[in-house]
Amino acid sequence: MSLKHAILVLLETEPGSGYDLLKQFNSSVGYFWNAKHQQIYQQLKVLSEQELITFAIEKQENRPDKKVYKITNNGINELKTWISCPVKPNKVNDALLVKLYGGHLTNKENLITELQQHLDSHLKTQAYLKQVEQTFLNLPSDKKKKYQLPYLTLRRGILGEEAWIMWANESIEAIKK
Amino acid sequence: MSLKHAILVLLETEPGSGYDLLKQFNSSVGYFWNAKHQQIYQQLKVLSEQELITFAIEKQENRPDKKVYKITNNGINELKTWISCPVKPNKVNDALLVKLYGGHLTNKENLITELQQHLDSHLKTQAYLKQVEQTFLNLPSDKKKKYQLPYLTLRRGILGEEAWIMWANESIEAIKK
């Protein structure tokens, strides 16, 4: 259960609402964590009951009110404890590869079409991540130092997408022949 | 829910017991699917109730009896249907990156130690996958044709590990400085 820690880590960087967290999971940190709004709101409730976070209701004009959550000292301690314990290697469950493995049960066009669609979305993600990287690289060096570790996670996203794209191109070519 | 289809795909290639499937998930196809024995046995029960697979009890000497499952025609049809429908892109949830993102809450040595441990296990996996690749490449060309699609999934495993290893080396260097 690391959604808990993913939320704490994001709130440790900057306070925000459930909706703000959702946007981060759907974009900027989507290469390392994903969650639906239903899960996020539930977890925020649990975390605030455990007093790892607190919230203040912020009234807005022309928009619904929002609950702005921030991490507590307890929350920071919890994070520190968690960070110093080893995590298990990531579990891989990739349905696309299951399909490809059994791809002789369908035709080549079908496989290529699907690979191509996934490839398009990976290309978009990669372009986005590289753009974020550029923004980082143009920061003054003190800021760069500050964001060094998040930047390393971004690099993982970029290198991961790159490898995926290379593989997909290689595979599409191989299937065509 | 693709454990169902992962099992069907493996049984379509070759009949086997729950234990055989477990071994495959833990080694040869671990780069695309993972599951615990508890989940596998449960799913096998469900699949045989749905008549997508059947089993025969095989008596063994000096070993416990085993249930050897094989896919039925219904099972193959179910697989074909599933394979021709698009799958969603894979969800990423990587606790190690969460830790790194919040790595300023611990010390560098800690981060490097953990990265190094994960790196070791990725190096082992990569070496294993490359060895499997060599076995494939030494097959006669008719067999190569037959296993082309599973081989493409193996390539994904290899390229994925390669990218991970590159990233980890890059990151360890960056943190040291």
Place this chain on the structure above:
DNA sequence: TCTTGCATGTAAGTAGTTACATGATTCC
């Protein structure tokens, strides 16, 4: 008018993990 974005939630169901449970054989 219709879609997208903002903003939050509950309820029911599915998928996956952890803990518990057994028992023979083989290898160190």
Place this chain on the structure above:
DNA sequence: GGAATCATGTAACTACTTACATGCAAGA
């Protein structure tokens, strides 16, 4: 004597998804 491999399962729990639910504002 103890760990690893073979072989299968149940029960309780946690994590995650899908469906349901609301409502205003801005822009096309």
